[in-house]
Amino acid sequence: MQHLNADNMQNEANNTPLANNHISVDCVVFGFDGERLKVLLIKRMGEEQGEIFHDMKLPGSLIYMDEDLDEAAKRVLNELTGLKNVQLMQFKAFGSKDRTKDPKDIHWLERAMQLKVERIVTIAYLSVLKIDRTLSRNLDAYQAKWVALDEVKTLAFDHNLIIKEALVYIRQYVEFNPLILFELLPRKFTASQLRMLYEVIYGNSMDVRNFHKKIAMMEYVVPLDEKQQGVPHRAARYYRFDKKIYNKIRR
Amino acid sequence: MQHLNADNMQNEANNTPLANNHISVDCVVFGFDGERLKVLLIKRMGEEQGEIFHDMKLPGSLIYMDEDLDEAAKRVLNELTGLKNVQLMQFKAFGSKDRTKDPKDIHWLERAMQLKVERIVTIAYLSVLKIDRTLSRNLDAYQAKWVALDEVKTLAFDHNLIIKEALVYIRQYVEFNPLILFELLPRKFTASQLRMLYEVIYGNSMDVRNFHKKIAMMEYVVPLDEKQQGVPHRAARYYRFDKKIYNKIRR
Numbered sequence: 001m002q003h004l005n006a007d008n009m010q011n012e013a014n015n016t017p018l019a020n021n022h023i024s025v026d027c028v029v030f031g032f033d034g035e036r037l038k039v040l041l042i043k044r045m046g047e048e049q050g051e052i053f054h055d056m057k058l059p060g061s062l063i064y065m066d067e068d069l070d071e072a073a074k075r076v077l078n079e080l081t082g083l084k085n086v087q088l089m090q091f092k093a094f095g096s097k098d099r100t101k102d103p104k105d106i107h108w109l110e111r112a113m114q115l116k117v118e119r120i121v122t123i124a125y126l127s128v129l130k131i132d133r134t135l136s137r138n139l140d141a142y143q144a145k146w147v148a149l150d151e152v153k154t155l156a157f158d159h160n161l162i163i164k165e166a167l168v169y170i171r172q173y174v175e176f177n178p179l180i181l182f183e184l185l186p187r188k189f190t191a192s193q194l195r196m197l198y199e200v201i202y203g204n205s206m207d208v209r210n211f212h213k214k215i216a217m218m219e220y221v222v223p224l225d226e227k228q229q230g231v232p233h234r235a236a237r238y239y240r241f242d243k244k245i246y247n248k249i250r251r
Numbered sequence: 252m253q254h255l256n257a258d259n260m261q262n263e264a265n266n267t268p269l270a271n272n273h274i275s276v277d278c279v280v281f282g283f284d285g286e287r288l289k290v291l292l293i294k295r296m297g298e299e300q301g302e303i304f305h306d307m308k309l310p311g312s313l314i315y316m317d318e319d320l321d322e323a324a325k326r327v328l329n330e331l332t333g334l335k336n337v338q339l340m341q342f343k344a345f346g347s348k349d350r351t352k353d354p355k356d357i358h359w360l361e362r363a364m365q366l367k368v369e370r371i372v373t374i375a376y377l378s379v380l381k382i383d384r385t386l387s388r389n390l391d392a393y394q395a396k397w398v399a400l401d402e403v404k405t406l407a408f409d410h411n412l413i414i415k416e417a418l419v420y421i422r423q424y425v426e427f428n429p430l431i432l433f434e435l436l437p438r439k440f441t442a443s444q445l446r447m448l449y450e451v452i453y454g455n456s457m458d459v460r461n462f463h464k465k466i467a468m469m470e471y472v473v474p475l476d477e478k479q480q481g482v483p484h485r486a487a488r489y490y491r492f493d494k495k496i497y498n499k500i501r502r
Contacts, residue, residue: 068349069345093341097318118316
């Protein structure tokens with residue numbers, strides 16, 4: 001058979017060990033509380049060198065033999081947070097050999113899965129949700145929790161990096177698909193909520209007057225007659241997102 | 252240990268087999284010959300049911316234990332096409348369980364790799380190249396070949412799907428980063444070459460006069476004094492892409 005393979009061999013005369021990997025999916029779910037961008041994390045408890053530790057991680061797990069990647073992401077998010085019918089976008093695979101370099105992570109996973117773990121390539125998914133929708137469910141029973149981005153501590157594996165890259169991806173995505181901004185906002189929102197959402201995503205502050213001009217340009221952001229009530233400052237007007245106008249303009 | 256894991260177990264009392272996968276990288280390299288979009292493919296020869304067959308596939312292979320995904324993509328592209336210093340972007344992971352449903356593909360891979368193959372998740376990378384740069388190398392020695400997109404036949408595994416998705420990705424990418432268009436064009440190009448590139452990427456035709464207006468709007472597309480020579484039709488003006496102006500405008 002050797003002569004047949006000669007042209008096609010991709011591991012030619014090379015004894016470098018091939019990676020035999022586990023595959024996982026991890027979900028980065030962002031929510032916006034009107035002021036801060038938050039990410040959905042789950043608690044993790046493990047034991048390392050006889051000490052019990054508590055930290056957090058993204059909702060994620062290994063995939064099953066009989067499921068596709070997208071299916072696995074949906075299943076895992078549901079199992080770990082109770083969330084259903086969430087639109088998840090695959091955004092990047094993380095496969096650095098260093099992502100499993102912390103023995104704490106490997107020991108935890110081997111104990112939970114009861115199998116030997118070497119290298120894990122994870123396929124990362126992204127979603128944005130209205131934060132009140134999800135908070136109305138009893139997430140606590142699943143140990144899931146919204147954590148503001150600036151309060152996220154050191155997470156398991158390379159999950160801090162995955163969140164960072166998810167934010168980079170969202171910034172680019174918003175450029176050609178601003179729709180997702182409105183999936184993060186409540187049905188009725190004020191101009192300053194929309195501005196703050198831009199600010200937290202892009203990580204810089206925007207001039208209030210210029211931002212009002214920007215909103216005026218967005219035909220799909222429709223002012224309502226309604227204003228805020230019972231606020232200590234001057235009541236702001238509410239806006240809503242009009243998906244029909246959006247779709248018409250976008251093509 | 253069971254009580255410790257109860258909160259964290261992600262494979263809870265579930266005996267569904269976990270996927271134990273091989274990971275590969277596949278590279279979609281696009282080139283533009285002035286009229287058509289082409290993709291770089293390599294030849295594959297295999298044997299199935301006693302018959303030798305020839306077909307084509309994307310340059311790709313399994314990753315090694317000691318390399319990161321990006322490293323693997325660079326190595327594999329170099330080994331299979333001779334190309335070096337190519338900028339590759341990871342764009343999507345393909346992990347459907349159906350991607351290895353054709354026994355022909357599995358048998359071929361098992362013979363080439365001399366190992367048992369079950370499921371393979373592939374991380375797909377994308378690159379665009381000036382076609383003349385690459386053709387100046389002796390690609391033929393590596394069995395690599397540029398094939399026009401409309402002439403691509405049924406490829407190994409799900410490689411037709413991967414190319415299709417690469418094109419979807421490029422369309423979105425061009426929207427916020429038109430720079431890559433100019434990486435596909437020669438240093439000096441005509442307006443009609445740029446227009447045809449848009450047409451092949453978006454899969455529709457553009458009005459010539461409107462397109463000239465569009466070019467006039469692109470400050471970074473600079474007209475040269477030089478015109479085509481020795482052409483049977485009216486000689487067209489050449490343009491060049493000015494990266495300095497582009498970077499200045501883009502932020």
